[in-house]
Amino acid sequence: MIRQRILFIHQNFPGQFVHAATELVRLGHQLVALAINQNRTIPGVELLTYAPIRPARVSEVEAARDFETKVVRGVACARSMENLRARGFTPDTIVAHPGWGEALFCKDIWPTARLLIFAEFFYSADGADYNFDPEFAQDSILARARLRLKNTVHLHALQACDGGYTPTKWQRDQLPALYRNKFEVIFDGIDTALVAPDPCAVLRLRREEIELKPGDEVITFVNRNLEPYRGFHIFMRALPAILRARPNARCVIVGRDDVSYGAKPAQGDSWRQVMLAEVADQLPLDRVHFLGGLTFEHYLRVLQISACHVYLTYPFVLSWSCLEAMSAARVVVGSRTGPVEEVITHGENGLLVPFFDTTALAHQVVEVLSDPIGHAVMGKLARESVIAQYDLRTQSLARQIRLVLG
Secondary structure (H helix, E strand, C coil): CCCCEEEEECCCCCHHHHHHHHHHHHCCCEEEEEECCCCCCCCCEEEEECCCCCCCCCCCCHHHHHHHHHHHHHHHHHHHHHHHHHCCCCCCEEEECCCCCCCCCHHHHCCCCEEEEECCCCCCCCCCCCCCCHHHCCCCHHHHHHHHHHCHHHHHHHHHCCEEEECCHHHHHCCCHHHHCCEEECCCCECCCCCCCCCCCCEEECCCCEEECCCCCEEEEEEEECCHHHCHHHHHHHHHHHHHHCCCCEEEEEEECCCCCCCCCCCCCCHHHHHHHHHHHHCCHHHEEEEECCCHHHHHHHHHCCCEEEECCCCCCCCHHHHHHHHCCCCEEEECCHHHHHHCCECCCEEEECCCCHHHHHHHHHHHHHCHHHHHHHHHHHHHHHHHHHEHHHHHHHHHHHHHHC
8 A cells, every 4th residue: 555645624623534534544644734723633643733813904895704714714724735845745635624714725735636625514595504494584685695605615625626525415415516526425424333322321410419321211402502503492492392291201401502503692691591581481490401511421321321312403514413312222303404314214213303393393202202112123223224324434434535545
């Protein structure tokens, strides 16, 4: 095998590249990574950071400011690439996340290097997340203009790249038709050996002096941050009916009080505070447990003790937690939105409900809790489907490595 020189570019490296970078080091290739934030380091990867310097005066054209910010990042990254070139490093392959502008000038530094793009999301004013939720819709020509301009860096990357990959077919379908055939569909990968059912798992809620284990009547809901993009408001509105119907059930909610996507509440509170103000008087709060952000170990226990896991999302990037819950052989009740419909077939390896239908959501969750034995096969099939299509070692990683090495 010929040893290759590979450059990864991601402002939060390793991000989605963690498994591929680790494996490429193991295979003996030379890896360099460029990032803004020095988060997790990978042994054998030379990590270099760069610092974009915001100009003293930003554009007077409001709709152009997002692109200006990304050009600043792209230029800073290009200077770091120039430094690498000056010291004699020429990559055979560059793997870049284009979303923040860092991929803009790769081909200007190394015209002959293969440029592979991780195409996470291409914005559209129709058929995806924009104005999907009428409760928060703010449609205007300026908003649509901003959305169109957000794609500028993606279009440059799509035109310049030699290929790439995207996690789901639904995400690839959001790309302009002209470029879709450049991209393979390769999910990030689920470590199904690690994320597996554990009949001995125990989740201890120390403050309440409660222990939860598989077989207990536990509803789980997980977001990185609790927010409308991931259906937190819909879930909270369905929860009173669920807990009324199941007086012994408990609900465990994982997620921080920040925002990953979309906007913060207008009044400055967190979405958790907003939704509790709306529904708290309908809830037995002693049976609703907010755990905040968790380590992976504790998060995994939450999945392993779940009797029914709820996953809701706008038509947007699919969360790892959906497939991880399935890998843990949980019965997932998901939203009937594009990325979820791709991984869950209703009535086979999970259940689907219309995103906004709180009555249907409550009914479906209650049905699962009422008949855990009857639904157990659904959890088993969920795990089998993840192993067959999204397993890190046998599916995703091998395909990523083949793509990178050409």
